[in-house]
Amino acid sequence: MALVSIASLDASEARIVLPRIGAWHVDATLQGATGIEEGDAVTVSVAGSLSLVGHATRAQAHEDALRVRVVAGGAGLAGTATAKFYQGAQVRLVLGDLLTGAGEMLSSTADAAILATLLPNWSTFARPVGVEIATLLSVAPVGTAWRVLADGSVWVGPETWPVSSLAFELIERDPARKRLVLGVALPTLLPGFTLDGERIGDVEHVVTAAHVTTIARLA
Amino acid sequence: MIDWLRRALGMVIVPCIDTLGTYRAKVVAQSADFRTVDVQADDSRIGNLSKVPILLGLPGCTVNIAAGCFVRLGWRGGDRRQPYVTSWESEATVTKLVANADLIELAGNGYAAVLDTLIGALKNYVTAVNAVLASNCVNGAPMSAYAAQTAALVAFLTALSASGAFKSTKVKHG
Numbered sequence: 001m002a003l004v005s006i007a008s009l010d011a012s013e014a015r016i017v018l019p020r021i022g023a024w025h026v027d028a029t030l031q032g033a034t035g036i037e038e039g040d041a042v043t044v045s046v047a048g049s050l051s052l053v054g055h056a057t058r059a060q061a062h063e064d065a066l067r068v069r070v071v072a073g074g075a076g077l078a079g080t081a082t083a084k085f086y087q088g089a090q091v092r093l094v095l096g097d098l099l100t101g102a103g104e105m106l107s108s109t110a111d112a113a114i115l116a117t118l119l120p121n122w123s124t125f126a127r128p129v130g131v132e133i134a135t136l137l138s139v140a141p142v143g144t145a146w147r148v149l150a151d152g153s154v155w156v157g158p159e160t161w162p163v164s165s166l167a168f169e170l171i172e173r174d175p176a177r178k179r180l181v182l183g184v185a186l187p188t189l190l191p192g193f194t195l196d197g198e199r200i201g202d203v204e205h206v207v208t209a210a211h212v213t214t215i216a217r218l219a
Numbered sequence: 220m221i222d223w224l225r226r227a228l229g230m231v232i233v234p235c236i237d238t239l240g241t242y243r244a245k246v247v248a249q250s251a252d253f254r255t256v257d258v259q260a261d262d263s264r265i266g267n268l269s270k271v272p273i274l275l276g277l278p279g280c281t282v283n284i285a286a287g288c289f290v291r292l293g294w295r296g297g298d299r300r301q302p303y304v305t306s307w308e309s310e311a312t313v314t315k316l317v318a319n320a321d322l323i324e325l326a327g328n329g330y331a332a333v334l335d336t337l338i339g340a341l342k343n344y345v346t347a348v349n350a351v352l353a354s355n356c357v358n359g360a361p362m363s364a365y366a367a368q369t370a371a372l373v374a375f376l377t378a379l380s381a382s383g384a385f386k387s388t389k390v391k392h393g
Contacts, residue, residue: 083265084266123302126265135299139300
């Protein structure tokens with residue numbers, strides 16, 4: 001059984017990109033597979049321990065393989081927000097409208113204090129939803145992050161940097177680019193964790209039939 | 220050729236919205252205290268905003284304008300929590316202008332000349348009427364029945380003189 005499967009179809013190769021801020025996506029090649037179409041809601045299973053819920057935004061047959069891109073949640077954060085004006089609204093209302101309009105959901109674990117932030121005035125512009133969310137959260141305390149969780153919901157809040165117990169082998173350290181290349185048994189490292197005393201920002205897992213490599217950018 | 224290229228590029232390159240800049244917006248309504256307006260931005264990506272404070276640029280002044288005119292819409296410090304409108308376009312129709320000032324100086328002297336002429340004519344008329352009353356006397360004294368009218372005319376003359384002083388201290392012409 002492959003380490004990565006999409007909609008129960010094994011992937012021969014996969015690239016899993018998990019940013020600390022924003023939406024994750026998975027590019028995968030499924031040998032001899034069919035049945036996934038653009039717009040389908042799919043679950044990406046990673047090593048049987050991590051399930052990523054998203055939508056297929058690309059599904060193209062190439063020779064004997066199906067190349068698929070899965071984007072987090074409803075894959076709607078790249079869509080255009082509706083221009084709307086608010087007065088005396090909380091961040092929760094504005095964010096909720098942005099997410100609902102994009103077909104996304106707010107995580108129940110989102111920080112309540114940030115969501116309760118009062119906005120005397122606010123305008124959302126007809127720009128990409130992700131850009132509007134980032135702009136909206138500029139009113140939150142410094143260090144506030146937002147990203148799409150594995151379950152496809154959108155989380156906002158301060159980073160807590162929990163410690164990861166992941167076993168790894170350091171293959172390369174690039175201080176200039178603040179980048180670590182790790183050899184791991186399973187591609188399960190997530191952004192927002194502390195690994196060996198260092199805060200992990202964006203994470204990228206490259207899974208092939210031969211090996212698993214995790215590229216971690218330090219926050 | 221250039222127009223075609225510009226249109227083609229325009230479909231690909233959409234200008235960003237910079238909240239440190241200002242955008243043309245149409246005034247839809249104004250609040251009763253003249254301090255805020257509802258506007259509709261020309262750029263549909265911005266949409267409509269309500270109760271946007273007016274940054275008139277003149278201290279102590281408020282202005283009531285007719286709906287339909289255009290202003291510049293901006294955000295203080297680029298902060299979307301602080302929208303404002305300013306700089307009315309010249310076609311704007313002013314319904315009322317209120318200025319809280321100790322002295323308001325109006326340019327031109329046409330109004331002043333007309334007012335001076337009017338006051339002068341009134342003074343001449345009242346003086347003439349008073350003279351008639353004074354001449355209509357019995358044994359050299361004014362008729363007692365017109366004493367009140369005479370006093371009223373004298374008071375009116377005093378008021379006319381005062382009106383000239385008022386004009387010169389509160390509203391200066393020319």
